[in-house]
Amino acid sequence: MARILAAMSGGVDSSVAAGLLLEQGHEVVGAYMKNWTNEEGLPGDCPWEQDIIDARAVCDYLGIEFRILSLTDEYRDRVVEYLLKGYREGVTPNPDVMCNREMKFGIFREFALAQEFEFVATGHYAQIQRDENGTVDIFRGAKGKDQTYFLALLEQWQIREAMFPIGHLPKPEVRAEAERLGVPVAQKKDSQGICFIGDIKMSDFLGHYIDDSPGPIITPDGTEVGKHRGLHLYTLGQRKGLGVPSNTFGKAYVVVEKRPEQNALVVAFDEPDAPKLYATRCRVGSLSVTNLPLEKIGKLSAQPRYRSEAVPVDPEFQDDGSVVLTFEKPIRALTPGQICGFYEGEKLVGGGVFQEIYHEEK
Numbered sequence: 001m002a003r004i005l006a007a008m009s010g011g012v013d014s015s016v017a018a019g020l021l022l023e024q025g026h027e028v029v030g031a032y033m034k035n036w037t038n039e040e041g042l043p044g045d046c047p048w049e050q051d052i053i054d055a056r057a058v059c060d061y062l063g064i065e066f067r068i069l070s071l072t073d074e075y076r077d078r079v080v081e082y083l084l085k086g087y088r089e090g091v092t093p094n095p096d097v098m099c100n101r102e103m104k105f106g107i108f109r110e111f112a113l114a115q116e117f118e119f120v121a122t123g124h125y126a127q128i129q130r131d132e133n134g135t136v137d138i139f140r141g142a143k144g145k146d147q148t149y150f151l152a153l154l155e156q157w158q159i160r161e162a163m164f165p166i167g168h169l170p171k172p173e174v175r176a177e178a179e180r181l182g183v184p185v186a187q188k189k190d191s192q193g194i195c196f197i198g199d200i201k202m203s204d205f206l207g208h209y210i211d212d213s214p215g216p217i218i219t220p221d222g223t224e225v226g227k228h229r230g231l232h233l234y235t236l237g238q239r240k241g242l243g244v245p246s247n248t249f250g251k252a253y254v255v256v257e258k259r260p261e262q263n264a265l266v267v268a269f270d271e272p273d274a275p276k277l278y279a280t281r282c283r284v285g286s287l288s289v290t291n292l293p294l295e296k297i298g299k300l301s302a303q304p305r306y307r308s309e310a311v312p313v314d315p316e317f318q319d320d321g322s323v324v325l326t327f328e329k330p331i332r333a334l335t336p337g338q339i340c341g342f343y344e345g346e347k348l349v350g351g352g353v354f355q356e357i358y359h360e361e362k
Contacts, residue, residue, distance in 0.1 A: 003027045004163065005112040006121040007104060008058065008066070010051030012178050012185055013123030015058045017165040019181040021121055022062055029117070030059040031067040033108055035075035035099075047191075057184045071107055078102035084209050087232040090260050091337025096150050097351075101288075105151075105158040112161070119163045126151060126348075127167040128159070136160050137291055138348040144170040149306045152341035152351025153288045203233050203241075215263035217244055220256070220275045228265045231258050237277070237333025239270060254333075278330035281358040284340045285322035289350035294323065294342060297349050303341040304331055304354070310343045322355065 006018040008030040021028050032055045037048055052068065059066035079099050086093030104122060112120045125141030126148045136159050140146045151159075166174050178186035210232050217226040226244035228234060234242075238255045244267065246253050256276040257266035268274040284302075287294065294300065295317055301310035302325055311331065316324040325340075334357045342350040 001025045001027065002118040003116065004029070004119045004121050005108075005115070005117040006030050007108060007123070008032050008055040009123065009191070010054035010058070010185065010188075011123070011191055012183075012188055013125075013166060013174060013190075014055075015123075015183045015185050016174050016177045016181065017121055017123045018058070018064065019062055019183060020165045020177070021163070022064065028062075028121075029065045029067065030055065030062075031069055031108070032056075033103060034068055034070045035072060035079075035103060037072060054185050054188065061182070061184055069108065069111060071103065074107050075099075075103060078106070084206070086337050087206055088210060089337075090231055090258055092235045092335045093337045094339045097153055097339045100150055101153045101158070105154055105162065109158060109161060117161075119161045121163040121165055123166055124148075124151065124164045125167055125171075126164045128162060128164055134160070135291060136162070138162075140343075140346045140348070141167045142170045142173075148343075148348040149303055149339070149341045151348060152303075152339055153286075154290060155288050156291055159290060206232055213263060215265065217242070217265045217267055220266060220268055225253070225267065231260065231263065231265060234258070234265055236335045242267065276357075276359045278332055279334050279357050279359050280327045280330050281324065282334050282354055283318075283322050283324050283356040283358075284352035285320075285355045287321060287323065287350060287352040290348055292349065294350055297342070297344045299344060300349070301343045301345075302327070303343060304334055305338060310341070323352070 004021055004026050006014065006021065006028055008014050008018065018028055018030055032052050034048060056066050079095055079102060082098050083093050083095045109120050124147045125145040127139040127141060129137045129139060136156065138148055138151055138159060140148050213230040215228055216224045217228050218224050234255050236255055239252055242253055244253050246269065251269045253267040254270035254274065254277060255265060256268045256274055259266060268277065300313055300315055302313045303310040312328050314326040318324060334354055336354050336357065338354050340352050340354055341348065
């Protein structure tokens with residue numbers, strides 16, 4: 001049996017993960033990562049105090065040690081600054097993916113190993129497979145719940161000690177397991193919002209750190225149809241919250257482009273032929289691989305966002321370390337700064353960051 005440090009969020013998933021490990025006979029210690037305390041008073045729900053109470057209650061119930069790791073400075077440096085830098089530069093970053101790479105399987109993992117734990121366990125819906133040589137692969141979670149996309153930037157050295165105790169279970173069964181185990185949070189709702197920050201609107205969060213920079217909202221032909229508050233508050237493919245009625249029955253505007261040189265937000269009717277809304281080619285950089293180099297993957301598929309399918313791609317590997325992808329079919333709203341997950345069947349093989357989207361001129 002192993003000595004395991006379980007990341008406890010105060011939620012159902014991590015609580016069941018710890019409970020199952022304990023039933024299997026492992027030595028388990030629970031730890032809460034205090035990454036954000038909202039000392040600046042941002043609007044929204046930042047429930048870190050209640051989460052600590054809940055996580056402690058679960059550990060007390062299970063009869064395991066509970067620790068609190070104060071990592072607010074590291075989280076600000078590695079995740080919040082990454083988030084703000086991306087939006088200031090006009091791209092759309094993904095803090096949840098970066099949180100996994102830098103915090104849960106970065107600093108938290110380093111702490112665990114320094115304290116002589118053999119493994120780190122989280123409540124992710126993903127599955128680990130180890131071969132006889134000690135090499136680790138990550139596979140998708142059970143049908144109906146899969147979070148491997150958020151692990152796309154992890155590398156072999158980060159996942160070697162990873163455990164995902166609930167990855168083989170669909171969400172309803174995890175709820176059932178929480179009831180069977182009797183953990184105090186069995187009925188607690190799932191958390192929402194930004195990783196560790198809470199249920200805060202992204203626009204409110206960004207507005208606290210980045211000044212508004214109003215400019216025109218225009219159509220592709222240059223016609224002004226409204227005003228925006230700042231390009232950082234909008235993302236490609238966005239329909240809601242534009243504040244611009246289309247004045248055409250049955251049609252709605254969607255963001256198709258940002259033009260920083262004009263401080264202009266470009267919108268078009270949300271239709272299949274909307275200019276720059278769909279693309280089949282893009283460049284992905286800052287590549288990470290979970291095991292083998294992507295060049296050695298036979299049939300590579302790419303997942304452009306969390307709630308989408310992995311689509312077969314034709315990769316062209318570049319001398320600068322990036323890869324140009326050609327999708328088999330047009331993909332809606334490919335967005336610079338977002339994460340691209342790479343798969344071989346059900347196996348996660350790596351990930352990267354969308355850098356350039358190539359559109360055919362119409």
